[in-house]
Amino acid sequence: xxxxxxxxxxxxxxxxxxxxxxxxxxxxxxxxxxxxxxxxxxxxxxxxxxxxxxxxxxxxxxxxxxxxxxxxxxxxxxxxxxxxxxxxxxxxxxxxxxxxxxxxxxxxxxxxxxxxxxxxxxxxxxxxxxxxxxxxx
Numbered sequence: 001x002x003x004x005x006x007x008x009x010x011x012x013x014x015x016x017x018x019x020x021x022x023x024x025x026x027x028x029x030x031x032x033x034x035x036x037x038x039x040x041x042x043x044x045x046x047x048x049x050x051x052x053x054x055x056x057x058x059x060x061x062x063x064x065x066x067x068x069x070x071x072x073x074x075x076x077x078x079x080x081x082x083x084x085x086x087x088x089x090x091x092x093x094x095x096x097x098x099x100x101x102x103x104x105x106x107x108x109x110x111x112x113x114x115x116x117x118x119x120x121x122x123x124x125x126x127x128x129x130x131x132x133x134x135x136x137x
Contacts, residue, residue, distance in 0.1 A: 013129070013130040015127070015130065016126070017029050017030055017050065017126040017127075018030055018125055019123075026057070026061055027057035028054050029125075029126050030050070031046075031047045031050045031051055032047075033047065036130075037130075040112065040113060040130070041108065041113060045107060049103050053099070053100075056096045056099065057096070059092055060092035060096075066088065067088050097117050103115060112131045116129065
């Protein structure tokens with residue numbers, strides 16, 4: 001597991017939480033708190049956030065009768081149906097975005113951190129920006 005702190009111009013730093021491929025290729029992220037974030041966020045809070053994200057992605061990828069029917073209807077309509085309705089996966093991604101925004105507002109932003117939605121990084125990593133705040137060493 002290669003996690004690290006990347007320093008960027010302007011004084012902001014980024015920590016990347018890598019995908020966990022130990023159980024296959026489904027979207028799942030490592031839950032271990034990177035050493036770069038120790039002292040900035042509590043271990044239990046961080047693990048809870050990542051575990052919840054992993055649960056959302058498992059829900060998005062779960063096959064059910066409705067998702068199979070959704071696929072069949074899409075195929076029958078030459079996928080035109082998706083112009084006027086969202087897929088189960090898209091609805092779950094919207095839930096993930098709302099969850100991350102809520103976590104940032106309640107937990108991470110007050111601590112000088114910003115969690116970036118993994119969909120912006122192609123579901124490869126979760127990016128956490130360590131914000132450069134005045135008076136902070």
